[in-house]
Amino acid sequence: MDRVGAVTRLPVLSIITWAPFVSALIIMALARHRPLLVRWVAVLGSTVSLGFSLWLYQAYDRAAAGFQFVERIPLVPSLGISYELAVDGMSLLLVLLTSIIIFAGTFASWTVKTRGQEFYALLLLLVTGVFGVFVSLDLFVFFLFYEIAVLPMYLLIGIWGSTGDVPPRGIFGWSFRQTGVGTKEYAAMKLTLYLLFGSAFILVGILALFAANGSTSFSLLELQRVHFDPQLQSWVFLAFYIGFGILAGIWPLHTWSPDGHASAPTAVSMLHAGVLMKLGAYGLIRLGFVLLPDATLHWAWLVGTIACINIVYGAFCAMGQTDLKYVVAYSSVSHMGVVMLGAATLTEAGLNGSVFQMFAHGVMTALFFALVGLVYEKAHSRDVRRMGGFATMMPGIAVAFTIGGLSSLGLPATAGFVAELLTFFGTWSSVHRWWLFPGVAGAFLTSIYVLRISKLVFWGPKTTDPEFQHLTDAHGTEWVAIIILIGVIVLFGVAPALALDPVGTATVPLLQRLGVMQ
């Protein structure tokens, strides 16, 4: 950790983090009633982040590893809080992911009709939170950004979301009408509250560690030198697991995610499923694994087992859906299981696979949501039972969707394959070998529901429904997101070393610290 001091002169991480925020302010301040200007300011903001992320990605010294580009400003010295940013190999990749997705997301929401100014401002605010989480080293600042990343969701879904129809059934049917299940307001509230509920656990965990260390510092670097009492570790780990796990969509605390993603507007789903859910897994690794090694070894079985449930259960749920967005949303639940499973293996391959899957799933699910958003925008329906043969009318979208689907089912030459393969290698090297089987089964089930849904929607004979006779393919700016995301999927699928090199510099020391690797 002696590399921490490698301070650069330009505060790159701050620029990446705050550029979207600044453009949000500009949008709110200047761009009143000028929709195109709003969009270009947003593009500018995300371009700055993307550009610097790319630069950062190549400038990161892989040989030196560790945390680099450190920035530190004391924020509340009296309580050991400082604005401390840095990246290591793991966060590096996720910063890149975030900037790619917000860049794509800016274009994907080009057609937002009402209140575009607020939409973009909130979206960019949200992104600042996400960046902040990935780059902050101070636990408190981490939490701060974490909350920022959650809150704008409420308005984004509530205002620009879409409402579905969920008939109340079953023994809890009485509560469905009361809570308004299916409406966008319900989804927004559920998502926000669920995530904040999780953050409450995280908060108490962070505070407990802080207090146990004599209330001197929230810095990750400081805290990771401390060996906490195993019992404290144990429950703090569980608190982290619940808290971050909710965001990562662990079963059975995942139910916010399908509703939220289904109701959210396109860019928000992209960002949320693409990046925010990763934030949960990232947080668990960054905080849970690093700070609580004993508890990590102790609870890995739980994390992995629930991850297995996630994978299979999520896949089955996805298969049982008739709403296009719900299919994609449940597939996220399933894929996040892979992320958690890889992490739980506590092996090099598994952990690398986990981080890689964060990236891969981030990109492909963003692609999915971008495409589903396009389909919804054109067809005004998400019901797959009514669709069919859309490929004749929107061949581009159909092909892109299939590519996304192939990545999702782990087809080689896409990023999804590398991630799953590494994870599977990891499971069989871990203590709990049987995890391999649910994992592989999940990949198989994915192939079934993904291809089935793409067959139902795009391939096969063209539907006779008069409503769907004059659909058009994507055009103009709509292509930007699709092309970028597909490019990234394939690039990282063909050359995984691009990501694995930096990631390895972060995961290997972590595993060594845990004592499971020499």
Add this chain to the structure above:
Amino acid sequence: MADPTLPIATALLLPLLSFLLLGVIAPLRRLGRGAGYVSLLLSCGALAGALLGWQRTFPEPEPIRLLTSWLPAHAGPLASVGLLIDHASTMMLVLVALVSCLVQAYSLGYLHDEPRASLGRYYAYQSLFAFSMMGLVLAPNLLQLFICWELVGLCSYLLIGFWYQRPAAARAAVKAFWTTKAGDVGLLIGIVLLWRHAGTLELLDLRLLAESGRLAPAGLSVITFCLYLGAAGKSAQFPFHIWLPDAMEGPTPVSALIHAATMVTAGVYLLFRTEWLFALTPDVLLIVAFVGAFTALMAAVLACVQTDIKKVLAYSTVSQLGYMMAAIGSGAAHAGFFHLLTHGVFKALLFLGAGAVIHAVGSNEITHMGGLARRMPQTVIIFVIGTLSLAGMPFFGGFLSKEEILAAVWAGGHPVLCLVLLVAAFLTAFYMFRVVFLTFFGVPSEGRGSAVSHHAAATDGPPHSAPHAHDPPLIMAAPLWLLAIVSMAIGLYFTWQHPAPEFAAAARDTVATVPVPGWLSPLAVVVASSGILLAWLTYQRRTIDATRLAAAFGPIRHAALARFWIDDVVMLAYRGGLLAGARAIGWVDRYLVDGVVNALSAAVVMGADRGRRVQTGRVQDYLYGVALGLLALITWIGWAR
């Protein structure tokens, strides 16, 4: 001698280049035929490279390996990609390059009515397939093999579903993908297990380990069985065979290339490449052999009742794959591989020939054909050459390889299996000549014109009416002739040479070697000839009534018409098990798991609303609150002390 690496690498990369050109540059793809020419040109280049490389490999005693790290890890790369150039891989490469090149040329004629954009798409897929298949063939390790394995599966999926507007095609595409994917699950597990077991996935290293006995035998059977599952899926072994007949929904050239000559044999190739590993697990080999023989027989039976020409060929492919598997299972992987090569040539020939017929007639149904010999003389010759090869007649392509398989199975100590295979050989000859007689000879089909047009809509290719049927244009005929010549050349060469069976030397000591009786080879010829004779008597001379023949095998025929209900069982499992289960779990998630959440939140709100009534608005109750609070505090203080 010159290094074979460069031409081989060229052969591998040219199709990739073609795919990238067609895939990325949309205007080029939309050219249609132009795209086809680009692809064809590059494919010819690839063929040239493959041939050159093959020729240069002859003097090389040792395999050449080229590796580059792909998945980095802390202690050396976790996985690499590269080339493994040896005799077997280059030979297979030549087959792939050859058939793919010919098919691409053939397609130019066969699909000339296709819209431009979709023709471009077709060639893009074709190029991708060629690249992936070559990558598979040249894979130096199981991981790369798996990667390409999946990619060819993808291409198969894409090409089967090429005419995606047809419901059957769309359905067949996913069915093919899912079925093979189910096998791939096994393959993947096998690879993961093997990686952990042996610490490497490199074929050469693994072989060294296996042959030096440093591979722990415990658990190895599971690994090989898993690998076999993958192979069974790809190579359409029972019960995974169900996808292959449906895959005929794709364009016929695709069937020739992917579902006859190359991709479906990948499973056999995999087992051939890892025969030393399987040799360590004789129990699994036994399974391979039995399933192979059973598949051969079952598919042959099924082929007898088909009326769709492509379906017949498809089942025959399944049957032949069973042959190859049986050989490998008997410990004679070389025999299987040899049959793979010869089968690749003549089955491609048969499919393309059938394509020419379909192209001419506009229907897949042999009942709609008949008497085509006069109108399509070239095609007849070609098709008969292919058929005789398949039947394993001397001087034809399949003769020696089939004979070797029979001998290998006998030598492997499975006379019963040998018998089964002989029965299958009889059936093969019968059903193939049934097709030949019904299609090219016999009653011309003018009288059934209306039926033809009725069915035209349901078949691939441009609808032509039978009366105007004629031989295919040059672009289609040339590949046919070329394949026929190659097939004949192989047949003649090996009949002439008739080398001593190699399997005796190749057979491992783990497999009991039984001396092969000399009568086996003539017996095989006799069996095949009698099959031809039966077909001739039934369908040409009509001395045996076809319906009475069918009635004699009543129950079997009935079962075979129903495909032995295997598809139905799988369908039931899919619909009743998987989909219904998924719907049930989806319901549980929505209404129970999420229901708890909703119920909790609704309960909190309701509870809060009820709790609000504590605030009655009457001041005495407020005062009560104060009094009770006071009481509680005092009681607590008294108690705490």
Add this chain to the structure above:
Amino acid sequence: MTLSILAFWCLAVALVGSALAVVLTRNLFHSVLWLALALTSTAGLFLTLDAEFLAAVQLLLYAGGLITIVVFAIVVTKRMVGERIAHTSRRIGGGLVVAAALFAALFRVIRTAPVSAIRPPMPGDITKLMGDAILTRYSLAFELLAVLLLTALVSAIYFARPED
């Protein structure tokens, strides 16, 4: 000594009795009058505790002033409706339980508390001492009391005066 004990008991009985009457009687007027008696008894208790000045204050301010105000208020309200104002109780059981429980809790502590039973002599003239303290140490409190009374006055006038 016996006389003072007797006085205490008499006053105590009077106080408790009148207090009970205050909370139990069904007539508001009677209630007020009983309160006057209770306050007067308290003044008597003050006397037994040598607080003559306070007893006087109690009589004048409390028993006199307060009762006057209350009676005035009752008369005003009664005159405005011209009927008897209900003066009943509710939830007597609950109140009884609460009061009894509180008393039990209080009594338990008071009984066990080590308190002295002897009265030390007072350091001098109580009234003078009080006056001195109020004008020195408690002068601020005294000033504030003045403000407080002014505020109460202003407020009471504000509420009681008719619409402006």
Add this chain to the structure above:
Amino acid sequence: MNRVTALVADGSPLALEAGVFLLSLLALVIGTVRRGDPRRLIGGVVFVGLALLFGASFAIHPGEVLFDGVYRTDELALFAKRLFLGASALTVLASLALEPVTFSRRAAEYHFALLVSLLGMLVLASARELILLFVAFELMSIPLYFLTGFLKREPTAAEAALKFLLVGTLSSAIILYGISFVYGVTGSTDIASVAPALRLGQPLLGLGLALTLAGLGFKIAAVPFHMWVPDAYEAATTPFVAWLSVAPKAAGFVVIFRLYLEGVGPAALLWLPGIAALAALTIGAGNLMALPQRNIKRLFAYSGIAHIGYILMGVAAFSRGGTGMVLFYLVAYLFGNMGAFFVIQAVGAAERSDSIEVYRGLAQRSPVLGLSMLLFLLSLGGIPFLAGFWAKLYVFWAAVDKGMYWLAFLGALLTVLALYYYLLVARRMYIDPPQRPDPVRVPGTLKLAIGICVAGVVAMGAYPEPWVREALRIAGTLF
């Protein structure tokens, strides 16, 4: 007058009290002398006076002891006085925007009462002696009853005031009863004499302190002594409610610190479970009862109760950190809650209703007002980069630091519940479409008051360090 200026110039600790007293008299005098509508004049004068006094408070140095130790100005007292003065100034500013209909010709009484109550608080902050403490406490309380019933033409005003008064008088009686025991055991009315007596283990002293705590529970509105709060909030004028929700409660906490930190000393550890339980009860009940509210003032009343619970959590931590965090919380709460009430005032005046329904589409009608309200809501809900976030975190930390994980968990989870109802308001403002297109008209003075609160909320949230340092420093003087 000269003496007063001299007092201020000398930095005499009583200068603030004297100034406020004079201001209150001035308000009365202007009200009687001036013809016509005096409200602007009075409000202006009082605001300027309070602002000046607020500034003057920084010239006063702690450590002065007056009246034989009865009155002492220490760091905590000064902090509290500034808080009271600031809150009062904001309220007076917002009161300037009150409609003439309800306000004309009564402004004198209104401001007089407000200032008298403020006077009580100022003295209360410095009182080190039970008699003065009680008198100041009552001086603070009585004007509150009056101000609650200020809108006396409304049928609800007298009702709320009377309820408030009855509960308040009962609480006074209880406090007084408690104090009588404290005095009885210690034989002294000095707060400092409590700790030595406690060491002797007198059971009556415990009883007295418990009774006093119950009485104070009423003032800070801890559950179950809270029931007057929503009624009073609903009926009273909004600027006053803004003030009522902050200043007297802060005063209550100052008294709690005085009695239970300074007075009781380390023995207070015994009390912590009780206070913690009170905190838990208050957080839980406050948040739950706020859920089904339809009237925004009632909603904020209950949410305010919940906030009191959070502050009590900091008290229960009984540490330098905990106390400091309570002080920080009070300031954050001041900005957030007062700001929210000012917005409620603006909207209520425009819509003639305090129903949450009238907030529909507020963000589209008046984006700035909507954003301000959102900021206040989020600050109260504890969202980052706003004051309330740090405040909540700090009290949680204080609790965790003391090993009260359960309390921190409970608090953190119930915060989510709180966000639910805050977000419901946000939903009305941002998600629902507006019923009327016209913007809400906000008078200038109210704009200024809201602006100050926004600035406070954002500044404290963006850079909390100076505030935290100050709070910890002040808290440090108590330990």
Add this chain to the structure above:
Amino acid sequence: MGLSSYLTLAAIVFCIGLFGVVTRRNTVGILLSVELMLNAVNINLVAFSRFHGQTLGMIFTLFAICITVAEVALGLALVILLFRTRRTVLADEIDLLKG
């Protein structure tokens, strides 16, 4: 008489007052009951004062009496106001504000 007798007496009166506070329906009655409680407190204070041999408690009592009278006066003014606007002084009839 010892101190505890006075304290007990005061406690009894305090509790009687409390009983009245929570049971009386008439707001004036409640006020009267509160007065009883305050009166009990005064007894407490004076008794403590006497048994300490000081005047502190008596001074306290003096203040207390004044303040309570002021409070009651304000309360009665409110009762009158309430009566004027709502025509009732019964506590359980003034529940416009609730919930």
